[in-house]
Amino acid sequence: MTELLLIATIAGERVGIAGAQVESVVEIEAVTPVPRSAPHVAGLAAIRSRVLTVIDCCAALELGASRDAGGVRDAVIVISEGHPYALLVDSVEDIVEWPQDAVVPGTKLAPGWHRVAKGMVEAGDDLLLLIDAEKMLAGATAAL
Template identity: 30%
Template sequence: MRRELITFELSGQLFGIDIMAIREIRAWSPVTVLPRVPDHVAGVVNLRGAVLPVIDLSVRLGWPATEATPRNPIIVVEHEGQSRGLIVHGVNDIVSIEADSLQQPDGAAQARITGFLEGLAPLDDNMVMVLDLAELMADEELELAA
């Protein structure tokens, strides 16, 4: 079975999210910073009258914070009825992969983020890190921002 992914860049790495979880890709808009939320929550934005928590995906994965500019898109994802915005460095393309081509990473270098990955998919000469939205969005403190 084939899966379609939206691919995007973050800290020079290629990531993918299942296209069925994507609600929209927005241009950058400044966030309202909230007190007492986890470091990876950049803040919230107004999405057609609804409060949308925005996650700095780089921080969520354990990397340095994104210095957000108007060139940083926000990918709006939905999982189990909850929407989140993800700050990324750039959106690339829609790709199709074989579902059984996902491989599990090994090695200590990937250990910090492997909990957020469904697996790695070969794509041309690159590897796409396919994000597991259930794990990525599992955060009790984030509910307070919604």
């Protein structure tokens, strides 16, 4: 049984996100900040009359706030408890078929990555980190 795997780049690393977790991939232009919210909440964005909570993946991984490139950015939309979230990624590369045989990472990961990682997957010739998009929403607080 195969499933789809979304390959994206987050903080310079190529990662895989299970297709079942992804609602869609969008381009986000303007983000309205939400003052007094958690550091990894980049703000709100409106896509097709929906208000998305935008997550800065770099901040969620404790890699510092992502550089604000301005302009249009790729985002992966995931739905959690009925609320849509947009995970900001550097880029979305491809969608591939994925034979579900992830291997547990043998290497020691940085704490931020460790929190969201589900394992490693082989996509073509490369080895990718498979991440749990929902874990990304919790941000650094989940470490506690």
